[in-house]
Amino acid sequence: MPSETLRVVTWNINSLRLRIGLLSDLVATLNPDVICLQETKVPDELFPGDGPEALGYPHVVFRGMKGYNGVAVMSRVPITRVDTAPDWCAKGDCRHVAVELAMKSGPVELHDFYVPAGGDVPDREANPKYGHKLDFITETRAWFAARSGFRRTILVGDLNIAPLEHDVWSHKQLLDVVSHTPPETEGLLDWMNTGFVDAVRHFVPETEKVYTWWSYRNRDWKVANRGRRLDHIWVTPDLQGALRQHTILTHARDWTKGSDHVPVCVELQV
């Protein structure tokens, strides 16, 4: 059976139209086969259709809306959209798209998620956005649990939760901060444990700090280094042996007019 390299990137681009030029830097640096974006903030009728093709990614699926949310997958490999998932929390809010990659060795399923950020107050009564976030991960967990036994599947995205102690700059100080509260971190790990392994933690020990996001509200993000690992790549266990390397593109946080998230990349031999 022929095998080939598959390099997958996930990036919360925080407006595709504003930062589409940065995709050239991303491609030049990481040479990905598939790019999964979140927070594209562009309705489908305004999606810059010729942009991905000019960069060498002729296969594109996207789901966007005006102003908020939005996900897109750009690929060198032919992809077909998979439309089996429900409308999470019945909001119609463009936070998930799934595709099948036509690899030579057989299909690989890929899910691109943008989990709700959850607002500021970690209390579902005072802050419905927090409740929405918890409900979202409960629904996704249940849906993947019901499909247990699936294989050759990759799940990526801005999951807006830093699940482990060393996924944040200060575990103690962030226990009450949305993105690292126990209901979120436990919920996310329950979702992952429906049938995935954490591909970045496959390479980096849990005792080592890893961040993919630094707030805009820090004068010097590098000096403060108050980061969180909000962006994730999970793979089904049958792909764990296919993992070859990973990259957190930290220096992208310094790109001119950059996103507050940086690209995360994993290479597999599938």
Add this chain to the structure above:
DNA sequence: ATGGTTGAGCGTCAA
């Protein structure tokens, strides 16, 4: 408890 910054799109809300 609050502020700090950014994007969409023109009020403010969301992050």
